Amino acid sequence: MAVVYYDQDADLNVLKGKKIAVMGYGSQGHSQAQNLKDSGLDVVVGLRPESKSRAAAQAAGLEVKTVAEAAAEADIIQILLPDETQARVYREEIAPYLTGGKVLMFSHGFNIHFNQIVPPADVDVIMVAPKGPGHLVRRTYVEGQGVPALIAIYQDASGKAKEIGLAYAKGIGATRAGVIETTFKEETETDLFGEQAVLCGGTTALVKAGFETLVEAGYQPEIAYFECLHELKLIVDLMYEGGIKYMRYSISDTAEYGDVTRGPRLIDDHVKSTMKSILKEIQDGVFAREWILENQAGRPSFNAFRKKEREHLIEQVGDQLREMMSWLKK
Numbered sequence: 001m002a003v004v005y006y007d008q009d010a011d012l013n014v015l016k017g018k019k020i021a022v023m024g025y026g027s028q029g030h031s032q033a034q035n036l037k038d039s040g041l042d043v044v045v046g047l048r049p050e051s052k053s054r055a056a057a058q059a060a061g062l063e064v065k066t067v068a069e070a071a072a073e074a075d076i077i078q079i080l081l082p083d084e085t086q087a088r089v090y091r092e093e094i095a096p097y098l099t100g101g102k103v104l105m106f107s108h109g110f111n112i113h114f115n116q117i118v119p120p121a122d123v124d125v126i127m128v129a130p131k132g133p134g135h136l137v138r139r140t141y142v143e144g145q146g147v148p149a150l151i152a153i154y155q156d157a158s159g160k161a162k163e164i165g166l167a168y169a170k171g172i173g174a175t176r177a178g179v180i181e182t183t184f185k186e187e188t189e190t191d192l193f194g195e196q197a198v199l200c201g202g203t204t205a206l207v208k209a210g211f212e213t214l215v216e217a218g219y220q221p222e223i224a225y226f227e228c229l230h231e232l233k234l235i236v237d238l239m240y241e242g243g244i245k246y247m248r249y250s251i252s253d254t255a256e257y258g259d260v261t262r263g264p265r266l267i268d269d270h271v272k273s274t275m276k277s278i279l280k281e282i283q284d285g286v287f288a289r290e291w292i293l294e295n296q297a298g299r300p301s302f303n304a305f306r307k308k309e310r311e312h313l314i315e316q317v318g319d320q321l322r323e324m325m326s327w328l329k330k
C-alpha cells in the first residue's frame, strides 16, 4: 500500500528563514504562492517583465521580481511555468543562480523525467504535485481543507529533501488531505496517461461520440447535450463522494442494469489494448518527443486541432444552453 503523509508528519519550521521563489502565477503558481504566504512562509514570485499576472500577484500582497532575480535570492525554487517553457527558462534564468545547497522543485515531473532539465548534483530536486486544479488548491486551503498531493525526491543532496518537501506540502495545505509518496517516473507517466486516456482525452471523446450518435439519429442537439455532457458532472460528483457503488446506489435500477451490461461492451478489450499502446508511447518517450517537437515547430498541429474542436456542434449548443444558467461562471 502507498505511504501517505498527513499534517502531523510535516514541520513548517523546516522552511522558516528560507526564501521560496514561486516561478509563474498561473493556475498552480497563484494558489501555491498565496497558500505558502498564508502559512507564514517567505515567498517571492518570479515573473517575466511583461507578465499579465504581475498586478494580481501584487494585489495579493506578494513580492514580484523577475525569474532571474527571484532565483538568485531564493533558497527554494518552485517552477510553476508551463511545462513546455520550463527547460528554456531554466537554462537562461534559473540555472545560473542554482548554487549548491539550493532546492529545485516541480509540480509535475515531465522535464526532469524526460531529461529536458538536468540539475547539478549538489541541489535537492523535489516534486510536490497537487492532484487537482490550481483554483481548488487555493479555495480548499482558504476553507481549511486541502487538495491531496504527490511527493517525490529525485535528488537528495542535503539529506533533508523529504522533510523539505513535506513542509512545502503542508504550506500549501496538501497534508490536510494526504500526500502520497511516489517517484518522478511514476508521477509523470501516470499523470500523462490519466489525462490522455481517461480524464481529458477519454472523457471528451466519449461525450462527443455519444452526442454525435444521438444527433445523427435525429434527436435534438439540446437534449443530446444535456444527456451526454451536462449530466456527466452529476454522475461524476457521486463517484467522487462515494465511489462507483454510491453513484449506482443513487441512479435507478434501470440505469444500473444498463450500466453494467452495456458499459463493458463499449469500453471493451479493444479500447483497453489501445490504452496499453498509449501508455507505452508515454513510457518509451514517443509522446514526450512528439510534444517537444510540436512546441519547437510553433504548434502547427495543436493549433489546427484546437480550432477544429472549438467549432464542434456540441460547443455551440452548449454555449446557448449555458447562457440561461446564470450560476455558471464564464
Ligand code: NDP
Pocket: 023, 024, 025, 026, 027, 028, 029, 046, 047, 048, 050, 051, 052, 053, 054, 067, 079, 080, 081, 082, 083, 085, 089, 107, 108, 129, 130, 131, 132, 133, 134, 135
Ligand atoms: P499556467 O499556464 O496556468 O501558468 C503559467 C505561468 O507561467 C503564468 O503565470 C505565466 O504568466 C507564466 N509564464 C509563462 N511563460 C513564461 C515565461 N517564459 N517566463 C516566465 N513566466 C512565464 O501553468 P499551470 O499552473 O497549469 O502549470 C504549472 C505547472 O504545474 C506545470 O508543471 C503543470 O504540469 C503543473 N500542474 C498543473 C496543474 C493545474 O491545475 N493546471 C495540476 C498539477 C500540476 P504570464 O503569461 O502572465 O507571464
Ligand code: MG
Pocket: 108, 191, 192, 195
Ligand atoms: Mg498533467
Ligand code: MG
Pocket: none
Ligand atoms: Mg437519464
